[in-house]
Amino acid sequence: MQVAGEMIIGGKALTGKEGTIKAIDPSRNAEIEPAFGLASAADLEQAAQLADAAFDPYRNTSLEVRAKFLETIADRIMDLGPALIERAMQETGLPQARLEGERGRTVNQLKLFAKVVRDGRFQSATLDSALPERTPPRPDLRLRKIGLGPVAVFGASNFPLAFSVAGGDTASALAAGCPVIVKAHSAHLGTSELVGKAVAKAVEESGLPAGVFSMIIGSGQTVGQALVSHPAIKAVGFTGSRAGGLALMKTAAERKEPIPVYAEMSSINPVFLLPGALANDKLPQAFADSLTMGAGQFCTNPGLLIGIKGDKLQAFVDATAGTIGAKAASTMLTPGIHKAYLSGVKNLAGVDGVQQVAAGQGTEAPCAAQAFLYQVPAKKFLADDKLEGEIFGPTSLLVVAEDEAELLAVANHVEGQLTGAVHATADDRDLAARLLPILERKVGRILFNGFGTGVEVAHAMVHGGPFPSTSDSRTTSVGASAIDRFLRPVSYQDVPSYLLPTSLADDNPEKLPRIVNGDLVWNA
Template identity: 45%
Template structure:
């Protein structure tokens, strides 16, 4: 890295360092508790300079051909691949996630970038739709042609738990850049060096693509000031966020209070309920127990899809024994930041002592750094309903087992489960009808139903849905993973009776780009002919 003082905001654009502003940011190394090098925190003036540059770049970037934007995304992926060793080393030092996990995440990040490049090169992201005139319709229909256009500059907030895939060049940045929307990114203070290295790759790719510098900027900030300044800036038209409920809600409320409210696509806390049927537990107790133990401790329990609440039949002694044994085999890992460690410790100090709650397992964390114990709590439905604290996410290797005695118990518990990213069912063939009501409730409270599997591990694909009802997100109709993520940073525009010279090429009769379009209700690549 050229400097331990990060170039930020307008400075990334101008290529100069700023020496004035808030105190330097220093990250705590999770494995040792030691502090890392200093990084410059952005000033409000630098935030404004970055958003002003993004606003200037927005119309130019929006008019850039999709092929150019696709090449930008591919350049970023190639640059990341070329710097993989340096990036992984920096990320491991800052997160203690391990080389295997980080290389896998880096590969996912590059796959996401190339997936969006392929998407926009195909024109599918435009959702081009044409209705030709129909004077016999009631009321008569004029010529109408619609497509998606870029929303404008987007503020992206990196996540702590994914230093690549949900960070500087992660899914939010990839989908916004693919849409044609410039990005002003707030790096996460848990991995500033990793963010800086990745940010320089993105900046270089923007320059090599001949695009305005304002297409991308990176800002550091440990407190709320940078984030709040970004969200209320008039140039910013949408926000992508992954983090805590408290921070996400604060950004959402600030955006809603603007003279021009803007959407905040915030992914926040999620308890991701798991329902185990009696038949499934009887047939596959050890298998389910082993998979569940691996799932709730994966990434040291710091995945947004971690199963946090497990509904299991009362008296499932074999399952509980197998699950306890599997959990005890897990070596406690390292949390990502002192804030996460303090928050989880305070939360556990309360929930473990609640009336009717037992500590089924606690694997003590030895060694220094930001370590945390692996904890399995157990209660019954009455205890779950009595204690609101059990319905909150434990961000770490903690799971709450809730024993039920009947379908009515299950429905009562599910009525209080907060909106989640995922919901999981383990059942045997033929149980679908008997479980119809609980399944319907699980679908209503989640964005993805997992059948006889585990929710950790999110495939990046066309059909993926990574979003759910509040409080898991502020926008249950959207996703932050998969090709549909691009919709967050677009808006539809219709052209009525417009001459060909006014129409974008995607809506012209001859279809010069050869893209798939919906013409008079029929999916086709054919040109539109006069009837």
């Protein structure tokens, strides 16, 4: 399959007529052919109308058809072969192994949601039998969850596959029975086209309405905002900056019919280094590896370290300076991300009281990021909110507390985060026990003796957290529970049996687990 500069609307590949844009090879800071046409208002309108028309037919397909569709998407992505990886490498500067791993994750999360669909628990099928003899009588009540409606998904810059056209937001929305319109990210247009055409092919092979999937190309400030404003769109999935997420939330809230925006935004992912753990001589290398992985372009990058002043912490700093100093500069995803990184580092270094304690190797290569570690006294950190800003790249800030009380004060001070990590041993039990309840209020995922980089796609995963890490702390964008974002409950009262959905039928033809009169009943 060749990259042709096309988007996909209702199963048809076409070239937009509202100007053009090209992807950029960040390793050369040079444009890549071909040019991609930008979507017009008419293109967006057509995609939205098709998605709206597809919603009822699609959500009413059988669970098996929907599950098989997700698996077919996974198969068609794998059918793209080396061409997909080669194009993604060219557009992102990411290495082959990283992208092959990300492709595997993308395929596996599609298969995970196929399993979620098949087992049917996501519907929360619930039956309360009528009690006509009761005073007052209770009617027959049944409940299930259905999809919200067409979902707008915004591809992320840092994951061209797993958080993009067929990534977690798309997979979970499709699993919920919602058509999807993706706004492809301009950083990896060719990669998006290849994957978008694979999804469209799966739609056709599965015999589904063409409007189940579309992919458009355009500016987030124009096409993206117009997409969120369209009355056919009922929810939004977004991964990106705080400014971008807040802008979409504002647009969604100001609609005649406000809709939810599930935005994953900024996070600095505090890492607490308790005294006992500082004896681990492998900790400096593990931290440096996490900090510089993927040029630091992960939403779970360890952007903040907190430790207690003393010889143990100083020994960690000294060893870390050596491990970071050995790290080569890495190519960032886009010139814009690189420029923002340099600006963020410059601003941090210019704050009074902030001291540079480690630096990676420099380079003259375009869009390459040098790693840094800075430190600041906890009192200064607590007094200056600017020190909490996310620097998207391989730079971290070490906050040095005078004692345990000040370390806990920093924990209480930080904003909502995706992750919070604690490095501790049994000797740190009392301090860790006081820290843990604070982190439960502050983060979506708590790790011990590890780093947040690396998000497992599993049933128990939470990739979310209190604002500003996400727009809704009750949700996750990774893992089986991500489907819950795009569902809503519907109650059926005294509905004739011949009109009930199969999931609520008396004979339970799909053999779903259900709550019947308050008891969990399996396959009956």
